[in-house]
Amino acid sequence: xxxxxxxxxxxxxxxSLIEPQGLVDRAREVGLDAVCITEHHSxxxxxxxxxxxxxxxxxxxxxxxxxxxxxxxLIYGVRVTRGNLPSGLPIQKAVDWAQKNxxxxxxAHPFQHSLAGQYLGDDLLKIGGLFAVEVLNGSVSPEGNRRxxxxxxxxxxxxxxxxxxxxxxxxxxxxxxxxxxxxSMQELTAALKAGIYYPVWNKYYEIHSEVTx
Numbered sequence: 001x002x003x004x005x006x007x008x009x010x011x012x013x014x015x016s017l018i019e020p021q022g023l024v025d026r027a028r029e030v031g032l033d034a035v036c037i038t039e040h041h042s043x044x045x046x047x048x049x050x051x052x053x054x055x056x057x058x059x060x061x062x063x064x065x066x067x068x069x070x071x072x073x074l075i076y077g078v079r080v081t082r083g084n085l086p087s088g089l090p091i092q093k094a095v096d097w098a099q100k101n102x103x104x105x106x107x108a109h110p111f112q113h114s115l116a117g118q119y120l121g122d123d124l125l126k127i128g129g130l131f132a133v134e135v136l137n138g139s140v141s142p143e144g145n146r147r148x149x150x151x152x153x154x155x156x157x158x159x160x161x162x163x164x165x166x167x168x169x170x171x172x173x174x175x176x177x178x179x180x181x182x183x184s185m186q187e188l189t190a191a192l193k194a195g196i197y198y199p200v201w202n203k204y205y206e207i208h209s210e211v212t213x
Contacts (some may be wrong), residue, residue, distance in 0.1 A: 001177040003200070004034045004188075007065070007074060007108065007134065007162025008171060012046060013039035016166040020048055023171070024056040030172035030204045034059035034182060036076070036162075041067060041087055043079050061185050068094045071107060071120030074134065074162075077189030078103030091120065092127055099129060104192045106130070106160060109137045110151065111144040124151050131192055135159030136199040138173030139166070160192075161199030172202050 009016040010023065027035050037046040037060060046062040053060035063076040068091035075094075078101045085097055091107075098105035110120040110133060124133065135149040136159065152159045161174035178197045182188045191197060 001179065002033045002181045003031060003175045003177055004036060004059075004061075004182060005032055005163050005165070005172045005175045006036045006063075006076075006160050007038050007137065007164045008035055009039060009065075009164070009166050010037060010046070012037075012048065013042065015040065018165060018168055018171065020052055022168060023049075024052065024058045024060070026168045026171050027058065030202055032172045032175060034061060035171075036061040036063050036188070038063045038065045038074055038162075040065050041082075043081070059183050061182075061188055063185070065108060066094060066105075067118070070118050070123060071110060072118070073098070073105045074108045074160075076104045076106070076192060077185050091123075095127060095129055102189070104131050104189050106132050106134055106192070108134045108162075109140045109144060109148070109164065110134070111147040112137070112140050122151070124148075125154060130155065130157055131195065132158045132160050134162060136161035136174040136201065138163035138170050140164070158195045158197065159199050160197070161201075173205050174199060174201055176200070 010018040039045040043064045049060040066073045067087045075098045095105040110124045113119045133152040160176045163170050163173045165171040
């Protein structure tokens with residue numbers, strides 16, 4: 001299986017301790033095959049990773065985390081700018097826009113309250129046209145993840161996993177397994193739409209926790 005952490009923030013976004021040059025070594029250490037950078041509100045901020053990926057010979061995909069009116073979306077496969085998708089739109093409108101333009105929009109940590117007071121919660125069940133929901137988030141409470149997984153099952157859609165890392169100690173804690181390698185955003189978008197994947201907790205962190213106790 002091909003293991004990708006689909007939700008990572010770095011110092012390029014201004015709210016993470018993860019420096020770009022240290023990311024690949026940590027990703028390899030925890031057993032990942034690829035990562036996806038999802039800086040808040042900006043696709044373009046992660047552009048330096050194109051060169052880092054080439055030099056390291058390690059797949060680094062680029063997406064973004066979008067703030068809708070009452071929740072967050074991970075948007076893959078389409079370049080988002082403030083000009084074509086202003087922040088704070090109704091979440092259904094943002095989902096429709098992303099997918100109309102060839103991308104995939106996936107609600108992130110839907111049962112976690114944000115610092116801005118946003119909370120999607122059970123309104124997740126009202127969103128149409130979803131391919132998946134983030135059901136394993138390495139930075140969310142077990143109850144938040146459990147409720148997200150339950151909602152995904154009710155909607156009849158798949159779930160993804162990502163660390164939501166803002167520090168190297170969390171990177172890869174949760175990830176998504178795909179049956180075949182994913183080397184580009186086009187391939188990732190197609191795979192997400194196909195629905196053949198599943199979220200996983202990283203056993204590296206279980207072993208590491210046992211060793212350090």
